Amino acid sequence: MGDAPVTTTGNRALMLEEPLLFEIGSTDRTGVDFETTAPAAAGLGALARGDIGLPGLTEPEAVRHYTRLSRQNYAIDLGLFPLGSCTMKHNPRLNEKLARLPGFADIHPLAPRETVQGALQLINELAVWLIRLTGMHGVAMTPKAGAHGELCGLLCIRAALEARGDARQVVLVPESAHGTNPATAAFCGYRVENIPATEAGRVDLEALKARLGPDVAAVMITNPNTCGLFEPQMREISDAVHAAGAFVYCDGANFNAIVGKVRPGDLGVDAMHINLHKTFSTPHGGGGPGSGPVVLSEALSAFAPLPYTARTADGVVHLVEEEDAERFSQEHFGGQLQSFGRMVAFHGQMGMFTRALSYILSHGADGLRQVAEDAVLNANYILRSLEDVLDAPFAKSGPCMHEAIFSDRGFAGGLSTIDVAKALIDEGFHPMTMYFPLVVHGAMLIEPTETESRANLDQFITALRSIAERARAGDESLKAAPRFAPRRRLDETLAARKPVLAWDEPAPDGAGLPTPSEVGDR
Numbered sequence: 001m002g003d004a005p006v007t008t009t010g011n012r013a014l015m016l017e018e019p020l021l022f023e024i025g026s027t028d029r030t031g032v033d034f035e036t037t038a039p040a041a042a043g044l045g046a047l048a049r050g051d052i053g054l055p056g057l058t059e060p061e062a063v064r065h066y067t068r069l070s071r072q073n074y075a076i077d078l079g080l081f082p083l084g085s086c087t088m089k090h091n092p093r094l095n096e097k098l099a100r101l102p103g104f105a106d107i108h109p110l111a112p113r114e115t116v117q118g119a120l121q122l123i124n125e126l127a128v129w130l131i132r133l134t135g136m137h138g139v140a141m142t143p144k145a146g147a148h149g150e151l152c153g154l155l156c157i158r159a160a161l162e163a164r165g166d167a168r169q170v171v172l173v174p175e176s177a178h179g180t181n182p183a184t185a186a187f188c189g190y191r192v193e194n195i196p197a198t199e200a201g202r203v204d205l206e207a208l209k210a211r212l213g214p215d216v217a218a219v220m221i222t223n224p225n226t227c228g229l230f231e232p233q234m235r236e237i238s239d240a241v242h243a244a245g246a247f248v249y250c251d252g253a254n255f256n257a258i259v260g261k262v263r264p265g266d267l268g269v270d271a272m273h274i275n276l277h278k279t280f281s282t283p284h285g286g287g288g289p290g291s292g293p294v295v296l297s298e299a300l301s302a303f304a305p306l307p308y309t310a311r312t313a314d315g316v317v318h319l320v321e322e323e324d325a326e327r328f329s330q331e332h333f334g335g336q337l338q339s340f341g342r343m344v345a346f347h348g349q350m351g352m353f354t355r356a357l358s359y360i361l362s363h364g365a366d367g368l369r370q371v372a373e374d375a376v377l378n379a380n381y382i383l384r385s386l387e388d389v390l391d392a393p394f395a396k397s398g399p400c401m402h403e404a405i406f407s408d409r410g411f412a413g414g415l416s417t418i419d420v421a422k423a424l425i426d427e428g429f430h431p432m433t434m435y436f437p438l439v440v441h442g443a444m445l446i447e448p449t450e451t452e453s454r455a456n457l458d459q460f461i462t463a464l465r466s467i468a469e470r471a472r473a474g475d476e477s478l479k480a481a482p483r484f485a486p487r488r489r490l491d492e493t494l495a496a497r498k499p500v501l502a503w504d505e506p507a508p509d510g511a512g513l514p515t516p517s518e519v520g521d522r
Contacts, residue, residue, distance in 0.1 A: 025055025084445025135265030149273025149292030238268025408442025413474025
């Protein structure tokens with residue numbers, strides 16, 4: 001298949017070439033008629049707004065511009081999103097419909113509590129579900145996303161240590177953990193030390209035990225880990241950490257692989273964030289912020305941030321703020337509530353809460369269990385279907401969990417992971433996660449999720465197998481991919497170091513403007 005022919009307009013059938021808004025509109029006209037008015041006296045002095053040079057557009061121009069751009073973007077509604085550790089799965093439209101109900105979408109965080117009982121009861125019911133699904137003692141609902149949840153969990157741990165007069169300074173982070181884990185620990189003021197992985201891609205338990213001591217505050221572990229593997233010695237890890245007087249933080253971003261099958265509380269976990277926008281719908285916070293509630297063990301629940309919801313005997317749900325904390329502390333924590341403070345001004349993200357509870361209730365306990373089973377089945381199907389043409393470094397370690405990992409070992413002709421990823425674009429697929437985790441050279445991390453059918457997976461496998469075979473044969477044409485996308489491959493290093501962030505109006509004679517053929521190829 002050769003390159004698509006150059007056209008006069010730069011368009012290629014229904015893939016329309018779209019210039020910048022500044023190239024479409026003009027600063028001396030607008031799509032709206034205004035009456036001519038006398039200049040008003042500026043009351044802001046030097047801060048008064050002058051001519052800012054924005055182009056004027058008609059309504060058709062504006063609508064067509066953004067519609068054409070949307071056609072050049074990939075989305076979960078178009079096809080499979082194989083990004084590993086991201087859980088980019090289909091978001092049921094039922095959840096979106098419920099999140100847009102006026103009683104949830106239009107409420108104000110400062111509305112009187114008695115007028116938002118439905119919303120508070122929804123938050124409280126979701127909290128109960130999260131506690132049951134994880135086997136934990138309590139939950140902080142306010143964190144906005146994964147890294148924010150990590151911060152919440154570590155602040156709870158620090159508060160618990162300070163309450164017993166224990167000034168520990170070190171957080172241990174295994175090689176197979178998510179990259180935000182060490183960043184969050186450092187942000188909290190801890191010194192981060194690495195724990196190596198075994199050849200099988202799991203935490204080296206003996207190395208961990210050897211490092212535990214009176215200066216270790218916590219271990220931050222991702223389970224299932226970033227290599228797509230479950231940590232079978234998780235209980236032994238937790239027991240060793242607790243024996244040393246420290247706490248276990250679990251990164252729950254990959255909870256999608258074990259929801260309904262494994263309860264982290266049974267594994268000795270003290271704190272774990274749950275990405276509602278991964279496990280329970282709305283991948284990556286579509287339509288607004290994410291949400292990362294943190295479930296807590298009995299040892300940490302009393303240190304959770306305010307506010308939280310509490311249901312009293314009369315069935316009323318209260319939003320417990322600072323002024324109510326002492327009264328509710330006696331009822332719910334035996335007077336031992338020692339909250340470290342607040343994470344956010346209000347109480348989380350209502351849209352995410354609504355979507356998550358809708359997802360949970362529509363699936364039920366058996367459906368959530370099937371979510372994990374199907375996600376793991378799909379990932380293993382990809383792993384075993386491609387391990388003969390792509391190096392799978394942990395294939396001999398047994399089944400993977402929610403994602404399969406491959407390396408660029410065996411590619412010829414100087415070809416690398418990025419060449420395979422760019423070639424996938426030509427095949428109509430979004431590339432997989434590249435070069436992560438760092439413990440695998442040229443890593444390709446693929447997570448199909450539970451929402452893809454076998455037919456979809458077979459199509460993806462066929463495309464990736466073909467590209468892998470070309471890479472192993474040293475097919476130099478892969479270095480030119482993508483050939484059929486609206487834009488060719490960028491010099492990503494140059495783009496990152498010297499981005500062009502401003503538009504300069506071309507000379508009046510049109511000198512320097514690209515030709516239609518150049519526009520089509522850039």
